[in-house]
Amino acid sequence: MGDPRGQGTAMVGDEELRTKTMTRSSPTAVREPTVAVNNLSFTYPGLDGQPPPGARPMIEGFNLTLHAGDRCLLAGANGAGKTTLLKVLGGKHLVDPTVVRVLGRSAFHDTTLVATGELSYLGGEWRRDVAFYGFDVPLLADVSAEKMIFGVQGIDPERRRRLIQVLDVDLNWRMHKVSDGQRRRVQICMGLLRPFKVLLLDEITVDLDVLGRADLMQFLKSECEERGATIIYATHIFDGLENWFSHIAYVADGRLKLAKPRSEIAELKHMSLMRTIELWLRADVEQQRKARKERRARGEKGNPFESVVVQNNGWAAGRMSSTLKGSSNSVLRL
Numbered sequence: 001m002g003d004p005r006g007q008g009t010a011m012v013g014d015e016e017l018r019t020k021t022m023t024r025s026s027p028t029a030v031r032e033p034t035v036a037v038n039n040l041s042f043t044y045p046g047l048d049g050q051p052p053p054g055a056r057p058m059i060e061g062f063n064l065t066l067h068a069g070d071r072c073l074l075a076g077a078n079g080a081g082k083t084t085l086l087k088v089l090g091g092k093h094l095v096d097p098t099v100v101r102v103l104g105r106s107a108f109h110d111t112t113l114v115a116t117g118e119l120s121y122l123g124g125e126w127r128r129d130v131a132f133y134g135f136d137v138p139l140l141a142d143v144s145a146e147k148m149i150f151g152v153q154g155i156d157p158e159r160r161r162r163l164i165q166v167l168d169v170d171l172n173w174r175m176h177k178v179s180d181g182q183r184r185r186v187q188i189c190m191g192l193l194r195p196f197k198v199l200l201l202d203e204i205t206v207d208l209d210v211l212g213r214a215d216l217m218q219f220l221k222s223e224c225e226e227r228g229a230t231i232i233y234a235t236h237i238f239d240g241l242e243n244w245f246s247h248i249a250y251v252a253d254g255r256l257k258l259a260k261p262r263s264e265i266a267e268l269k270h271m272s273l274m275r276t277i278e279l280w281l282r283a284d285v286e287q288q289r290k291a292r293k294e295r296r297a298r299g300e301k302g303n304p305f306e307s308v309v310v311q312n313n314g315w316a317a318g319r320m321s322s323t324l325k326g327s328s329n330s331v332l333r334l
Contacts, residue, residue: 022253034198034230036101042088058084060255067196068228071221071244073235075277076251077284082234083123085251086200089232090114090121102198117194122187123202145178145186145187146171155193163189166219170213181207188216199223201233213237217244237272250277252284 032081043051059081066072076082087093088100089107091114097106102119105112113119118252149160164171167185175183184207192199199220205213220234223229233245248265250258257280264267267276 006025012322013049018102031067032104033065033101034068034070034103035064035232037062037064038099038101039063040085040088040095040099042084042093042095044084050315057254059088062254062256064249064256064259065089066230066232066247068230069224070230071224072230072232072249073241073245074232074245074249074251075234075238075280078282080251081254083202084254086121086123086232086234090119090200092121098169118197119200120191120194120196120198120204121200122191129164142174142176143296144171145169145173145175148175148186149189149193152190152193156195159195160193163219166215168215181209181212184208185212195229197229199229199231201231201235203235205235205237210240212242217241223235242273249282252280253288
């Protein structure tokens with residue numbers, strides 16, 4: 001909202017003077033963050049629900065603050081912790097309610113954030129694991145795109161029409177016959193039907209063609225500029241994003257190395273976004289190689305932060321459930 005001191009008034013005389021005096025004496029409005037992460041450390045739990053002894057945190061000492069209208073690009077190497085961070089922000093993992101706040105509320109404990117669509121997470125694909133068939137199997141139901149999109153209740157018809165147009169969705173598509181890219185378009189369309197205030201995107205454009213991706217990013221930019229939405233977008237595809245993001249957060253090995261507005265990134269003044277990210281990645285790779293070399297010189301083997309974790313080994317024979325700790329085909333990972 002704009003500063004009320006800049007707005008006109010139709011009042012006259014004493015009433016107008018009194019209004020002006022009250023406006024001048026009121027304190028300047030403070031922008032409340034839409035996303036606030038305060039010293040987050042997170043470790044995936046073991047089969048007993050507790051972090052395995054000696055396990056290294058996937059995310060450690062993480063701090064991030066974003067406001068309405070911000071478009072934050074989340075960058076980092078594979079395994080840096082981007083997906084874990086987005087899932088924590090999306091309320092999919094239990095953390096202390098004071099550490100992660102979305103719209104002033106706990107992302108995990110306040111389920112109304114997701115239920116109302118104020119907080120939306122789009123990541124992964126419409127795939128599942130099926131016993132005796134395999135893992136990462138696409139959804140193969142013979143359902144039309146129209147039935148899925150129009151099956152969501154309480155949606156603004158104009159917003160639905162605009163999304164169908166932006167994503168170029170053919171309502172006659174049958175979900176068991178479409179390509180991965182077409183299936184992804186329907187997934188994104190359904191995920192954006194409800195007006196969001198905070199949107200978390202985890203490599204969601206990986207299957208889209210150039211035109212579909214460009215149209216989607218333009219739509220998301222307009223959502224931030226027109227409605228004051230906040231978006232965090234994790235991706236490895238940087239072409240076409242030079243003027244899209246307002247902030248960038250760079251993650252390496254579970255730690256936030258950099259979080260700044262685009263205007264404060266010195267490298268972007270003389271090189272492209274992709275070259276800037278490449279420069280940071282190569283510096284991290286070189287640092288990791290140096291650390292491994294030093295461990296070998298000290299006679300250490302492997303990664304000292306890795307711990308022994310018992311994991312399940314897929315589907316139990318003849319059952320639609322995965323194996324549990326202590327079963328005959330559980331696997332001991334070293």
